[in-house]
Amino acid sequence: SYELTQPPSVSVSPGQTASITCSGDKLGDKYVCWYQQKPGQSPVLVIYQDSQRPSGIPERFSGSNSGNTATLTISGTQAMDEADYYCQAWDSSTWVFGGGTKLTVL
Amino acid sequence: QVTLRESGPALVKPTQTLTLTCTFSGFSLSTSTMSVSWIRQPPGRALEWLALIDWGDHTYYSTSLKTRLTISKDTSKNQVVLTMTNMDPVDTATYYCARIVVGATDLGLGFDYWGQGTLVTVSS
Numbered sequence: 001s002y003e004l005t006q007p008p009s010v011s012v013s014p015g016q017t018a019s020i021t022c023s024g025d026k027l028g029d030k031y032v033c034w035y036q037q038k039p040g041q042s043p044v045l046v047i048y049q050d051s052q053r054p055s056g057i058p059e060r061f062s063g064s065n066s067g068n069t070a071t072l073t074i075s076g077t078q079a080m081d082e083a084d085y086y087c088q089a090w091d092s093s094t095w096v097f098g099g100g101t102k103l104t105v106l
Numbered sequence: 107q108v109t110l111r112e113s114g115p116a117l118v119k120p121t122q123t124l125t126l127t128c129t130f131s132g133f134s135l136s137t138s139t140m141s142v143s144w145i146r147q148p149p150g151r152a153l154e155w156l157a158l159i160d161w162g163d164h165t166y167y168s169t170s171l172k173t174r175l176t177i178s179k180d181t182s183k184n185q186v187v188l189t190m191t192n193m194d195p196v197d198t199a200t201y202y203c204a205r206i207v208v209g210a211t212d213l214g215l216g217f218d219y220w221g222q223g224t225l226v227t228v229s230s
Contacts, residue, residue: 030214042202088155
């Protein structure tokens with residue numbers, strides 16, 4: 001079965017740029033979505049189709065996908081961005097999530 | 107306004123069958139491209155996709171769990187039901203239902219609306 005690999009944790013200082021990677025075989029040939037999940041809350045879609053932001057998602061969230069790696073970038077990271085982030089892709093009629101990355105803003 | 111709400115037992119015993127219901131509003135599963143999925147998350151762990159049913163009644167299942175899962179819909183009631191057989195303590199998790207717009211294949215649009223989740227504990 002298809003697997004998506006994320007780093008368990010990423011740290012960033014307020015105002016700096018955070019990058020969270022997601023890797024998978026030929027991931028660049030697939031669409032990748034990203035979700036933000038804060039403690040005790042349901043996930044929220046922050047990026048779809050690799051780089052598109054849903055309505056209401058701040059412009060500081062951006063995404064890219066090429067080769068075997070997709071990246072979620074948060075520019076000018078704010079304290080409110082501290083959360084778990086999950087990538088997701090589709091393969092062989094199944095939807096797959098990455099293992100999640102805990103973003104710490106310190 | 108799209109909303110989804112999960113309901114079902116909070117506690118089930120090992121070997122029992124779990125039945126969860128997702129009741130939604132703001133869209134119809136009789137509309138082309140509309141689909142609903144179930145996704146779970148064990149405490150402190152990652153999201154795991156379980157199953158999906160689309161507007162045409164096509165169903166898709168997690169490879170590792172497909173022998174235990176059944177997803178169905180009642181379009182008139184705006185409900186999607188998931189059953190999972192032979193429950194085990196490792197199935198303890200928050201179970202979410204979520205909407206996704208798909209075509210003949212995934213369109214990359216993601217799970218755009220989620221329910222609040224329901225915690226299911228498996229214990230004797």
